[in-house]
Amino acid sequence: MGSGRLYLAVAVGGFRRYATYRAATAAGVFTNTVFGVILVYTYLALWDEKPHLGGYDQAQAVTYVWLGQCLYATLAIQGGGAEKDLMERIRTGEIAVDLYRPADLQLWWLAGDMGRALFQMLGRGVVPFVFGALFFPMALPTAPTAWAACLVALLLAMVVSFAIRYLAALSVFWLMDGMGVNQALMITGIFFSGMVLPLNAFPGVFGDIVLVLPWAAQIQMPADVLMGETDPLGAFAFQAAWAVVLLAAGRLLQSAATRRVVVQGG
Amino acid sequence: MGERYALAEGLRAYGLIAGMWVRSSMTYRASFVITVFGNLVVTALDFVAILLMFAQVDSLGGWSLPEVAFLYGLSATAFGIADLVLGSMDVLGGRIRDGSFDTLLVRPAPVLAQVGADHFALRRLGRITQGVAVLGYALVTVDVDWSAPKVLLVPVMVVSGAAIFSALFVAGAAFQIFAQDAAEVQNAFTYGGTTLLQYPPTVFGKDLVRGVTFMLPLAFVNWVPAAHVLGRPYPVDLPEWTAFVSPLVAVACCALAGLAWRTGLRSYRSTGS
Numbered sequence: 001m002g003s004g005r006l007y008l009a010v011a012v013g014g015f016r017r018y019a020t021y022r023a024a025t026a027a028g029v030f031t032n033t034v035f036g037v038i039l040v041y042t043y044l045a046l047w048d049e050k051p052h053l054g055g056y057d058q059a060q061a062v063t064y065v066w067l068g069q070c071l072y073a074t075l076a077i078q079g080g081g082a083e084k085d086l087m088e089r090i091r092t093g094e095i096a097v098d099l100y101r102p103a104d105l106q107l108w109w110l111a112g113d114m115g116r117a118l119f120q121m122l123g124r125g126v127v128p129f130v131f132g133a134l135f136f137p138m139a140l141p142t143a144p145t146a147w148a149a150c151l152v153a154l155l156l157a158m159v160v161s162f163a164i165r166y167l168a169a170l171s172v173f174w175l176m177d178g179m180g181v182n183q184a185l186m187i188t189g190i191f192f193s194g195m196v197l198p199l200n201a202f203p204g205v206f207g208d209i210v211l212v213l214p215w216a217a218q219i220q221m222p223a224d225v226l227m228g229e230t231d232p233l234g235a236f237a238f239q240a241a242w243a244v245v246l247l248a249a250g251r252l253l254q255s256a257a258t259r260r261v262v263v264q265g266g
Numbered sequence: 267m268g269e270r271y272a273l274a275e276g277l278r279a280y281g282l283i284a285g286m287w288v289r290s291s292m293t294y295r296a297s298f299v300i301t302v303f304g305n306l307v308v309t310a311l312d313f314v315a316i317l318l319m320f321a322q323v324d325s326l327g328g329w330s331l332p333e334v335a336f337l338y339g340l341s342a343t344a345f346g347i348a349d350l351v352l353g354s355m356d357v358l359g360g361r362i363r364d365g366s367f368d369t370l371l372v373r374p375a376p377v378l379a380q381v382g383a384d385h386f387a388l389r390r391l392g393r394i395t396q397g398v399a400v401l402g403y404a405l406v407t408v409d410v411d412w413s414a415p416k417v418l419l420v421p422v423m424v425v426s427g428a429a430i431f432s433a434l435f436v437a438g439a440a441f442q443i444f445a446q447d448a449a450e451v452q453n454a455f456t457y458g459g460t461t462l463l464q465y466p467p468t469v470f471g472k473d474l475v476r477g478v479t480f481m482l483p484l485a486f487v488n489w490v491p492a493a494h495v496l497g498r499p500y501p502v503d504l505p506e507w508t509a510f511v512s513p514l515v516a517v518a519c520c521a522l523a524g525l526a527w528r529t530g531l532r533s534y535r536s537t538g539s
Binding site for chain 2: 021022023024026027028030031033034035037038041042044045046049050053177179180183184186187190191196197201202203204
C-alpha cells in the first residue's frame with residue numbers, strides 16, 4: 001500500500017467522522033448565517049461612514065463577511081479541530097500508540113484535519129455563503145479562473161491553519177494541559193485572522209503588522225484572491241512560505257517532544 | 267408550602283451544586299486565575315472590534331463611541347450575568363445523548379436547578395467584569411442630562427436584561443430536549459443576541475429590528491430604554507412609555523420559558539442507555 005493511499009484514507013476518515021453529525025451541522029449552518037447577517041449590517045454601517053475603507057467597497061466588505069462565516073469552522077478559527085484530539089491524546093498518553101504507527105505523525109494529523117476542513121467547508125460553509133450571495137449584494141467574480149485561484153488559496157489556508165494548531169497542540173507535551181493554549185489559540189485566531197474586522201481595515205502600523213502574520217493567510221488572502229484584490233501568485237507564495245515555515249517548526253518541536261516522551265503505566 | 271417552598275428548595279439545590287463546582291475549580295488555583303483572565307480577553311474582543319471601527323470613523327449608524335459603549339456595556343453585563351447563572355446549559359444536549367440526564371430526573375431536587383448549576387463556572391466572571399468596565403467607561407464619557415428616572419433605568423436594564431437572556435437560555439435548554447445534537451442553534455440567539463445589541467438599532471435592517479422587538483423582545487434589554495436615556499429616537503417608533511416596560515417583558519419571557527421547559531421535560535424520552 002502506497003503511503004499516499006494511507007493518508008488519503010485518513011483524510012476520508014476525518015471527512016466522514018464530521019459528516020456523521022447532520023443535526024449539529026445544520027445547527028452550525030444556522031448559527032453562521034445569523035452571525036453573518038449581524039456582521040454584514042455592522043460592516044455596511046462602517047463602510048457607509050467611510051467608503052473604500054481598506055480598499056474595499058461595500059459589496060466587497062459583504063463578500064468578506066460571508067467568506068469569513070464560510071471559513072469559521074473550516075479553518076477552526078477558534079480551535080476545535082485536530083489539535084483538540086491531539087492534545088487529549090498527549091495528555092492521556094495515547095499518543096504512544098500514534099508514535100508506534102508506521103506513519104508520519106505530522107502527516108497523519110494533517111490528513112485527518114484536511115478531511116475535517118473539507119467537510120466543514122462543503123457541509124457547513126457553502127450554505128451561509130450562498131445565503132449571503134442571494135440576499136446581499138456581493139462582489140463575486142464571473143471568471144472561473146478567479147474561483148479556481150480562490151480554491152488553491154483555501155487549500156493553502158487549511159494547511160497554514162493546521163500548522164499553527166499543530167504547534168499549539170505539541171506544547172501539551174510540556175504543559176500537560178491544553179486549556180491555556182486553547183484559549184490563546186482562540187484569541188489569536190479570532191483576532192489576527194480578521195474575524196472581527198478585515199485585516200486591511202485595521203488602522204495604521206498595526207494594520208501593516210497583522211497583514212504579514214501567518215493568520216493573514218487564513219481569511220484575508222483567500223478573500224483578496226477571490227475578489228481580485230491581490231496577485232494570486234503572490235498570495236500563494238505568502239501562504240506557502242508560512243506553511244513551510246510552520247510545518248518545519250512543527251517537525252522540530254515534534255522531534256524534541258518525542259525524544260522526551262515517557263508514557264505512564266503499562 | 268407549594269410554589270414558594272419549591273422555589274426555595276430549587277435555589278438551595280442550585281447553591282449547593284454551584285458551590286461544589288466552584289470548590290472543584292478552586293483546586294487548581296493558577297489555572298482558575300488564567301481562565302478568568304482568558305474569558306475576559308476573549309469576550310473583550312467584541313469591544314476591541316468596536317474600538318478598531320471607531321479608530322476609522324467618528325460615528326456608527328449616527329451613534330458616537332460613548333453611546334455605542336453604553337449599549338455594549340449594558341448588553342455584555344446583562345448577558346454575562348445570565349451566562350454565569352445558566353450559561354452551562356449547553357451541556358444538556360450531551361447529557362441527553364449519553365443518558366446521564368436520567369440521573370438528574372430521579373434526584374430529589376428541581377431539575378432546572380440541577381441543569382442550571384451543572385458545570386457552574388466562576389470563570390464567566392471575566393465576561394461580567396469587562397462588561398461592567400465598558401459600562402463604567404460609557405457612564406463617565408457619555409453626554410447625558412441625568413435625571414432620577416434615567417439613573418434608575420441603568421440597574422433596571424441590567425437586571426431585566428439578565429432575566430430576558432436567562433429566559434433565552436432556559437428556552438434553549440427546552441429546545442435541546444427535542445433537538446439534542448442541534449445545541450448550537452441556541453448560540454445564534456444567545457451569543458448572537460448579545461452581539462446584535464452591542465450595536466445601535468439604526469445599523470440594522472427594519473425587519474430585523476422589528477423581529478427583535480416584537481417576536482423575540484431583545485430590544486428591551488437595552489435598545490429601547492437606552493434610547494430614552496440617550497435621548498435618541500426609539501426603534502420602530504415605539505411610544506415614549508415603552509422605555510419602562512423592560513421588567514414586565516422580562517417577567518413575561520421568564521413565564522414563557524418556564525412553560526417551554528415544563529413542556530420539554532414532560533415530553534422527554536430517555537435514550538435507554
